Amino acid sequence: xxxxxxxVADFMPRFWDGVLLTLQALVxxxxxxxxxxxxxxxxxxxxxxxxxxPVTVVTEFIRNTxxxxxxxxxxxxxxxxxxxxxxxxxGVIGLGLHYSTYTxxxxxxxxxxxPVGQWEACTALSLPRTRTWQSVILxxxxxxxxxxxxxxxxxxxxxxxxxxxxxxxEMLGQARQFSAETFQPTEPITVIGIAFILIAYPASLxxxxxxxxxxx
Amino acid sequence: xxxxxxxxxxxxxxxxxxxxxxxFKDVTKRFGSNVVLDNLCFDVSSGKHVTLIGPxxxxxxTILRLLMTLVKPEEGTIKVAGEYxxxxxxxxxxxxxxxxxxxEVRKNIGMVFQQFNLFPNMKVLRNITEAPVHVxxxxxxxxxxxxxxxLELVGLTEHIDKYPSQLSGGQQQRVAIARALAxxxxxxxxxxxxxxxxxxxxxxxxxxxxxIAHTTDITMLCVTHEMNFxxxxxxxxxxxxxxxxxxxxxxxxxxxxxEHERTREFLSAVL
Amino acid sequence: MTDxxxxxxxxxxxxxxxxxxxxxxxxxxxxxxAFVVGVARTHRLxxxxxVSGAYMEIFRGTSxxxxxxxxxxxxxxxxxxxxxxxxAAVLALGLSYGAYGSEIVRGALAAVAPAQxxxxxxxxxxxxxxxxxIVLPQAWPEMIPPANNLLIELLKGTALVSIMGVADTAFGAxxxxxxxxxxxxxxxxxxxxxxxxxxxxTRGMRVLERHAKAxxxxxxxxxxxGVRRRASIPQQADAFRSNVVGGS
Numbered sequence: 012x013x014x015x016x017x018x019v020a021d022f023m024p025r026f027w028d029g030v031l032l033t034l035q036a037l038v039x040x041x042x043x044x045x046x047x048x049x050x051x052x053x054x055x056x057x058x059x060x061x062x063x064x065p066v067t068v069v070t071e072f073i074r075n076t077x078x079x080x081x082x083x084x085x086x087x088x089x090x091x092x093x094x095x096x097x098x099x100x101x102g103v104i105g106l107g108l109h110y111s112t113y114t115x116x117x118x119x120x121x122x123x124x125x126p127v128g129q130w131e132a133c134t135a136l137s138l139p140r141t142r143t144w145q146s147v148i149l150x151x152x153x154x155x156x157x158x159x160x161x162x163x164x165x166x167x168x169x170x171x172x173x174x175x176x177x178x179x180x181e182m183l184g185q186a187r188q189f190s191a192e193t194f195q196p197t198e199p200i201t202v203i204g205i206a207f208i209l210i211a212y213p214a215s216l217x218x219x220x221x222x223x224x225x226x227x
Numbered sequence: 228x229x230x231x232x233x234x235x236x237x238x239x240x241x242x243x244x245x246x247x248x249x250x251f252k253d254v255t256k257r258f259g260s261n262v263v264l265d266n267l268c269f270d271v272s273s274g275k276h277v278t279l280i281g282p283x284x285x286x287x288x289t290i291l292r293l294l295m296t297l298v299k300p301e302e303g304t305i306k307v308a309g310e311y312x313x314x315x316x317x318x319x320x321x322x323x324x325x326x327x328x329x330x331e332v333r334k335n336i337g338m339v340f341q342q343f344n345l346f347p348n349m350k351v352l353r354n355i356t357e358a359p360v361h362v363x364x365x366x367x368x369x370x371x372x373x374x375x376x377x378l379e380l381v382g383l384t385e386h387i388d389k390y391p392s393q394l395s396g397g398q399q400q401r402v403a404i405a406r407a408l409a410x411x412x413x414x415x416x417x418x419x420x421x422x423x424x425x426x427x428x429x430x431x432x433x434x435x436x437x438x439i440a441h442t443t444d445i446t447m448l449c450v451t452h453e454m455n456f457x458x459x460x461x462x463x464x465x466x467x468x469x470x471x472x473x474x475x476x477x478x479x480x481x482x483x484x485x486e487h488e489r490t491r492e493f494l495s496a497v498l
Numbered sequence: 499m500t501d502x503x504x505x506x507x508x509x510x511x512x513x514x515x516x517x518x519x520x521x522x523x524x525x526x527x528x529x530x531x532a533f534v535v536g537v538a539r540t541h542r543l544x545x546x547x548x549v550s551g552a553y554m555e556i557f558r559g560t561s562x563x564x565x566x567x568x569x570x571x572x573x574x575x576x577x578x579x580x581x582x583x584x585x586a587a588v589l590a591l592g593l594s595y596g597a598y599g600s601e602i603v604r605g606a607l608a609a610v611a612p613a614q615x616x617x618x619x620x621x622x623x624x625x626x627x628x629x630x631x632i633v634l635p636q637a638w639p640e641m642i643p644p645a646n647n648l649l650i651e652l653l654k655g656t657a658l659v660s661i662m663g664v665a666d667t668a669f670g671a672x673x674x675x676x677x678x679x680x681x682x683x684x685x686x687x688x689x690x691x692x693x694x695x696x697x698x699x700t701r702g703m704r705v706l707e708r709h710a711k712a713x714x715x716x717x718x719x720x721x722x723x724g725v726r727r728r729a730s731i732p733q734q735a736d737a738f739r740s741n742v743v744g745g746s
Contacts (some may be wrong), residue, residue: 014576043604075654077668079654079657079668080689086623087675087681088681091680103431132344132345134333135295135337135407136357137410139362151347151348169561172564187567209561211558211560212555
């Protein structure tokens with residue numbers, strides 16, 4: 012097998028451009044996933060069937076169908092509805108929306124995990140609903156699920172290359188472009204492959220440590 | 228306890244002369260096919276201390292949970308300070324109460340749980356002040372002052388800035404008592420409050436409760452296995468079995484010379 | 499939908515068949531990898547544990563799409579190995595998801611009470627016998643719910659092959675889109691198709707779980723129609739891919 016170090020050197024500038032875009036997609040996608048997921052989780056708990064049922068159906072549908080196809084859907088269909096976003100924005104929306112259905116499950120499990128005695132204490136003190144959620148339930152629920160949320164951020168990182176297929180020049184996109192120009196796929200693809208592992212592995216170790224500390 | 232100014236939104240429903248503070252009328256509670264309370268009628272007068280004793284499953288805790296609206300009765304009515312707890316009058320008819328009505332009546336009642344149920348994400352001070360501020364409308368300063376007074380009452384002033392996880396079980400329970408009293412309820416419900424504590428911590432909590440019983444005019448409804456404590460503070464002891472009151476009377480009578488066979492059986496096993 | 503002639507539907511259905519095949523073969527490879535690596539991670543030899551652990555961390559840390567690109571583009575150029583697209587895809591998916599699966603296997607094995615192993619030792623069972631006759635049968639029902647989640651992820655992962663030109667469902671949709679000029683109908687249709695496939699797989703896994711539990715005398719009562727996959731707080735790194743019992 013041949014390895015051309017000069018190809019690696021040539022690729023480096025574009026590699027860093029790709030890393031920047033990957034991180035942008037990751038941060039923005041995660042923010043959407045965290046916020047939207049909480050909305051879904053609360054809606055699913057609503058006693059109004061007209062709220063909980065459609066939300067449950069939609070989130071189950073999105074969760075059980077491929078992210079790639081959802082990205083293509085957004086990428087092709089949105090312009091047909093006269094909504095034009097850049098590839099990055101479309102990708103962020105797709106990632107955020109898809110992963111919000113996972114974070115919703117995480118939030119759900121977290122809320123269910125708050126001991127029932129906490130709810131009873133709030134009733135005993137006549138705390139209003141909003142206060143109960145804001146001061147007592149959500150702080151406890153979210154604290155427990157921070158490691159799980161972190162794990163989904165790592166998962167999103169590994170799914171982020173999909174946005175290259177709709178034209179965003181994150182790490183994989185840069186590698187593809189480079190190899191198309193130079194006919195040297197080995198170096199760029201291997202480099203980004205290793206880069207993913209180098210980011211994901213320490214991050215997952217961090218999550219495991221966080222979990223040991225928080226989920227006692 | 229000191230009284231404070233009328234800037235707060237506390238409800239103080241005075242009892243009409245002759246009527247009781249708490250009235251249970253024909254209350255039936257079922258869990259599935261299991262009848263836990265069977266056409267129960269009992270009353271508690273203002274300022275009295277009542278202890279409920281009996282084997283587990285006899286319905287004692289359910290009575291407290293009904294008063295706290297944690298569960299709803301299948302049949303019957305419950306009145307607190309002259310107001311229906313579980314029903315409200317609409318157009319002169321009695322209908323099941325809405326959440327708002329229940330909350331208003333419930334503000335008069337405080338509860339201390341077996342498992343303390345302190346809020347782990349708040350320090351002691353905030354645990355006590357949270358409800359007075361957000362439910363009674365007290366200002367932050369008023370609530371804090373009240374909290375400090377109560378912490379002195381339960382002997383925990385120096386722990387005001389700690390998290391519940393940093394306290395022992397007995398200390399947590401005393402904070403829970405302070406938290407319940409911060410709402411200035413007319414009725415205090417105590418649900419086996421020492422059962423989850425290490426034996427050596429039980430005395431501290433019972434001392435605080437004895438203090439409260441003797442120095443204030445709060446009505447207390449107690450479910451407990453601590454018979455000495457019951458003897459010390461109770462005006463009335465009610466013996467429960469299979470969802471019914473089978474015997475009631477002053478502690479001297481019940482503990483030394485019970486009439487009912489079942490009471491004798493129970494007390495000889497427990498005492 | 500009236501734009502879609504029978505010819506175009508045929509394209510989609512052929513794509514679905516390819517998706518099914520990909521899922522099937524990737525599951526076979528992935529399950530094999532999961533069991534071998536998962537068992538190896540509980541081996542008494544530290545070296546075996548280390549090597550299998552390294553495999554797991556590397557392939558779990560990799561992006562599946564990047565791995566697929568690697569299989570399709572780098573292998574031929576760097577090593578001169580030209581694999582048929584279908585098999586390159588199966589290899590990428592199987593190795594990748596097998597790594598996640600190994601964590602499920604390892605966790606379920608660890609969750610079997612150590613007392614069971616001790617009983618086996620007391621009865622002079624060989625290590626292999628202990629594994630196959632005592633521990634694995636008890637671990638097996640525990641593996642199924644997280645494996646169900648992983649299987650659905652794998653199904654969704656097969657869509658990646660469309661990027662490499664393999665004619666699966668997603669690729670078929672691309673072709674139909676080019677033919678009709680409209681995106682919304684065909685992409686909606688294939689999303690529904692994937693959803694139906696996921697539903698069928700989940701029901702199948704439920705049946706499997708019932709059988710597995712009956713095999714150790716824990717047949718659960720019949721349950722009503724349920725679409726939702728069981729969700730639990732993911733305990734270890736990599737969430738849905740390893741809803742595992744036990745630590746690392």
